[in-house]
Amino acid sequence: MIEALSGALHHIFTVKIFLMIIAGLFGGLLTGALPGLTATMAVALLVPFTFTMEPTEGLIVLGAIYMSSIYGGSFSAILVNTPGTPSSIGTTFDGYPMAKRGEGDRAVLIATFASVYGGIIGVLFLLFLAPPLAKVALKFGPPEYFWMAVFGITIISSLASKNIIKGFIGGAIGLLISTIGIAPIGGDVRFTAGFSQLQGGIELIVALIGFFCIPEALTMIGQRGKKFHLTEAKRKKGIFLQTFKDVMKKQGNLLRSSILGTIVGILPGAGGSIANLVAYNEAVRVSKEPEKFGTGIIDGIIATESSNNAVVGGGMIPLVTLGIPGAPPDAVLYGVLLLQGLRPGPELFTTHSHVIYTFIISLFFATIFMLPVGVIAGKVLHKTVVRLPVRFLAPLIIFLTIIGSYSIRNNITDVYIMLTLGVLGYILKRLGFHPGPITLGLILGPIGEAGFVQALLIGEMLPNKWMIFFKSPISWILIILSLLSLSWPLFAKKLAKEWKVKGDEVEG
Amino acid sequence: MKKFFLLLSLTIFCIATVSGIALAKYPEKAITYVICFNPGGESDITARIQQKPLEKVLGVPIIMVYKKGGGGAVGWSELTRTKPDGYTIFGTNLPHIIVQPLTRKNAGYKTEQIHNVYIFEFTPNVLAVKKDSEIKTLKDFVEYAKKHPNLPVGGSGQPSANSLGTVEFSKVANLKLNYISFTGSGAAVPALFGGHVKALMTYTSMAARYPDKMRALAVAAEKRAKALPDVPTFKELGYNYVEGAYRGAAVPPGTPENVRKVLEKAFEKVNHDPTVIKKMEDLGFIMEYYGEAESKKLVDKLTVYYRNLLKELGLLKK
Numbered sequence: 001m002i003e004a005l006s007g008a009l010h011h012i013f014t015v016k017i018f019l020m021i022i023a024g025l026f027g028g029l030l031t032g033a034l035p036g037l038t039a040t041m042a043v044a045l046l047v048p049f050t051f052t053m054e055p056t057e058g059l060i061v062l063g064a065i066y067m068s069s070i071y072g073g074s075f076s077a078i079l080v081n082t083p084g085t086p087s088s089i090g091t092t093f094d095g096y097p098m099a100k101r102g103e104g105d106r107a108v109l110i111a112t113f114a115s116v117y118g119g120i121i122g123v124l125f126l127l128f129l130a131p132p133l134a135k136v137a138l139k140f141g142p143p144e145y146f147w148m149a150v151f152g153i154t155i156i157s158s159l160a161s162k163n164i165i166k167g168f169i170g171g172a173i174g175l176l177i178s179t180i181g182i183a184p185i186g187g188d189v190r191f192t193a194g195f196s197q198l199q200g201g202i203e204l205i206v207a208l209i210g211f212f213c214i215p216e217a218l219t220m221i222g223q224r225g226k227k228f229h230l231t232e233a234k235r236k237k238g239i240f241l242q243t244f245k246d247v248m249k250k251q252g253n254l255l256r257s258s259i260l261g262t263i264v265g266i267l268p269g270a271g272g273s274i275a276n277l278v279a280y281n282e283a284v285r286v287s288k289e290p291e292k293f294g295t296g297i298i299d300g301i302i303a304t305e306s307s308n309n310a311v312v313g314g315g316m317i318p319l320v321t322l323g324i325p326g327a328p329p330d331a332v333l334y335g336v337l338l339l340q341g342l343r344p345g346p347e348l349f350t351t352h353s354h355v356i357y358t359f360i361i362s363l364f365f366a367t368i369f370m371l372p373v374g375v376i377a378g379k380v381l382h383k384t385v386v387r388l389p390v391r392f393l394a395p396l397i398i399f400l401t402i403i404g405s406y407s408i409r410n411n412i413t414d415v416y417i418m419l420t421l422g423v424l425g426y427i428l429k430r431l432g433f434h435p436g437p438i439t440l441g442l443i444l445g446p447i448g449e450a451g452f453v454q455a456l457l458i459g460e461m462l463p464n465k466w467m468i469f470f471k472s473p474i475s476w477i478l479i480i481l482s483l484l485s486l487s488w489p490l491f492a493k494k495l496a497k498e499w500k501v502k503g504d505e506v507e508g
Numbered sequence: 509m510k511k512f513f514l515l516l517s518l519t520i521f522c523i524a525t526v527s528g529i530a531l532a533k534y535p536e537k538a539i540t541y542v543i544c545f546n547p548g549g550e551s552d553i554t555a556r557i558q559q560k561p562l563e564k565v566l567g568v569p570i571i572m573v574y575k576k577g578g579g580g581a582v583g584w585s586e587l588t589r590t591k592p593d594g595y596t597i598f599g600t601n602l603p604h605i606i607v608q609p610l611t612r613k614n615a616g617y618k619t620e621q622i623h624n625v626y627i628f629e630f631t632p633n634v635l636a637v638k639k640d641s642e643i644k645t646l647k648d649f650v651e652y653a654k655k656h657p658n659l660p661v662g663g664s665g666q667p668s669a670n671s672l673g674t675v676e677f678s679k680v681a682n683l684k685l686n687y688i689s690f691t692g693s694g695a696a697v698p699a700l701f702g703g704h705v706k707a708l709m710t711y712t713s714m715a716a717r718y719p720d721k722m723r724a725l726a727v728a729a730e731k732r733a734k735a736l737p738d739v740p741t742f743k744e745l746g747y748n749y750v751e752g753a754y755r756g757a758a759v760p761p762g763t764p765e766n767v768r769k770v771l772e773k774a775f776e777k778v779n780h781d782p783t784v785i786k787k788m789e790d791l792g793f794i795m796e797y798y799g800e801a802e803s804k805k806l807v808d809k810l811t812v813y814y815r816n817l818l819k820e821l822g823l824l825k826k
Contacts, residue, residue, distance in 0.1 A: 043549035044574070101815070131811050141704030142688075180580050185689045187666045189612050196585045196616025200577020323718060324698050331694065335548035338717070338791065339556055345720060410542075410575050410584065450691060457688050458704065460658040480562065 004174025023063030032072025036404015037068040055340040064366040074111040079385040082213040087272025088307035090280040094300025108378040111305040113247040118306030119367035122259035134321040142454035147478035149448030154485040155281040156437045174441020185453040197413040211435035214422025220394040226497040261307030265314025271327035272308040279307030538569040544583030561778040594767035602754040626775035627683040627756035627798035631711045632729035633673040646725045658686045662696040662705035674709045675749035716792030737791040763816025
């Protein structure tokens with residue numbers, strides 16, 4: 001391995017490769033920041049360009065794009081309250097309030113540091129612990145996926161701690177929307193109201209744009225008389241170093257979220273969309289001041305942004321060791337590997353070790369380069385959003401939502417769905433329903449449903465088919481975690497009182 | 509500014525008219541190749557193999573676009589509404605384009621509307637177990653399944669070549685298998701490796717992808733697959749069971765004949781390209797050479813076959 005590593009380093013340190021990485025980073029950042037263009041699309045769009053390159057070079061560029069598009073999603077989440085990719089849903093919770101306070105540039109910097117940190121942790125796991133961790137991926141069968149979805153739903157109790165009932169109603173709305181279209185098992189057509197276009201169901205990204213973006217733009221339009229600019233920028237000196245220090249103080253949060261992100265990345269089918277919310281949930285749970293989450297605190301951004309970039313390395317673990325893509329963009333990378341005649345698996349580490357180690361090392365450098373690239377791009381984007389008057393910004397956002405929702409499946413129906421959901425989201429928001437739980441329901445619905453039906457079918461072999469849900473230790477761990485997560489708000493109130501007594505010497 | 513927009517709209521108008529008239533010289537601009545599944549899936553991979561050679565033969569760029577959803581139905585219903593000028597072609601899959609309109613109340617298209625210009629490959633079903641499984645041969649599997657009724661067998665989609673194939677094989681081998689549908693061939697693989705299902709009724713391409721982890725027991729084709737030379741066919745072992753999925757390329761209804769002929773010839777030429785053949789066969793696909801007329805015959809034949817099978821299973825739409 002050492003030999004392969006030094007060979008890889010030798011291969012990477014050329015001007016050409018470095019320029020390719022930087023170009024990939026800028027490209028990925030831009031696609032990630034535009035709502036509707038996800039990491040998967042960014043990678044897929046650029047596949048044809050890699051055909052003319054050598055296999056290693058192609059992989060290096062795609063890896064850089066993947067890494068930075070996940071990070072780029074945080075820009076729009078922070079600056080205009082719309083997750084650029086589903087991996088940044090949770091970043092809106094604290095990033096946007098911070099930007100509204102006039103600390104947008106600080107929020108972007110926090111996201112940058114956290115993303116680089118998380119990315120590096122994920123890549124380190126990929127480099128050193130890939131084979132044993134890949135086995136974890138296989139332990140997850142249908143019953144485990146069902147319980148994972150259940151656990152995911154319980155996150156709502158901390159996402160919507162102010163009004164848990166409304167949170168769960170929102171989650172139920174999301175679950176119901178997720179059932180539109182062809183059933184994942186059995187292939188029945190459901191709730192399409194006779195429209196053949198609805199067979200494909202409601203695409204998550206389309207719903208995301210509708211629920212987050214449109215209500216925000218409508219609110220902006222509603223306030224245009226009162227506020228000329230969306231936010232004001234208060235320039236502070238030494239913000240770069242100060243923020244770096246602030247972020248690095250949160251080692252516990254950074255490490256926990258990065259490891260969570262890696263683990264969720266390893267599980268096939270799950271990805272950044274789930275990882276960032278799980279990490280947010282855990283950050284709230286561990287925090288001594290859970291009530292401050294959602295008001296624009298540094299911990300919220302750190303949790304989501306470090307976890308989603310850790311998914312990149314984590315998702316590649318089952319890909320390179322077993323040939324099973326961990327997260328959706330990995331499926332595209334898999335296709336590229338196959339087209340180049342490289343079959344993922346143990347063979348990749350023996351006969352093609354130079355390719356795979358060069359790729360992993362390049363991913364490591366790409367993550368580090370994300371820092372300067374992100375700082376420059378972040379400054380420019382932040383300035384643009386801050387300087388643009390609302391009367392230009394709001395139509396621009398709506399224009400981008402239309403392009404974004406069309407481009408995800410190249411389907412005009414998605415634009416209509418997005419606008420409909422947008423109006424629905426605006427009304428719901430006014431009634432006090434947050435888009436977070438709704439999208440969580442939408443993400444987890446298909447995973448939970450498929451797991452449930454598949455598990456029951458497999459259970460036919462047992463004397464009592466329902467026992468399939470309680471057979472494995474992982475199922476039990478997830479059940480216990482769900483119960484804990486669900487009852488946490490009750491504990492939290494009690495604990496908060498106790499902490500308040502001792503709170504004087506504890507620093508937030 | 510006003511002048512600029514005037515100029516712009518004039519230009520667009522001119523381009524639109526010119527491209528309308530000049531159909532005779534097809535193709536003279538980029539062709540969009542629509543894939544009705546996810547990027548990175550097998551429909552994407554096969555089309556990507558064709559992309560460069562097609563560009564060379566046709567002399568215009570081929571642009572890949574993904575319109576996924578509904579097991580391909582969203583894309584194919586879009587096909588019926590697409591301008592039939594030959595500049596948008598669609599990847600198609602059998603039996604999907606036959607089975608969906610037969611089982612769904614409104615699939616958004618009819619099988620007859622999918623006008624295949626060429627069908628280029630066949631991916632047969634394969635019955636596979638884990639490499640370290642105690643099941644070594646098809647005979648072992650049949651014995652094991654007899655002892656364990658309701659044995660879970662995973663596969664991709666429902667109704668699909670995998671799901672219907674599991675039913676057909678159960679019938680000819682007189683077994684009671686329990687088909688577990690996954691959302692794609694790739695999604696079923698971890699379930700096998702993790703021991704959550706005992707076997708997969710999957711495609712040869714999957715068995716070719718995981719040679720060190722998967723043991724293919726038999727191939728549901730008339731002849732063995734090039735990528736799996738040691739795996740016998742079901743027919744060799746005495747089970748009359750052939751099933752799998754075909755891939756082709758189609759144009760919208762009403763596409764002029766000269767355009768269809770150009771595309772048919774181009775796909776035919778690409779399909780005889782040795783590098784294309786090698787790439788496809790290495791990945792477990794079996795080359796097929798159905799021109800436009802032969803494709804129609806194949807679709808008609810399979811439509812009768814699947815209609816009867818679905819009727820027997822009570823899956824035919826009312």
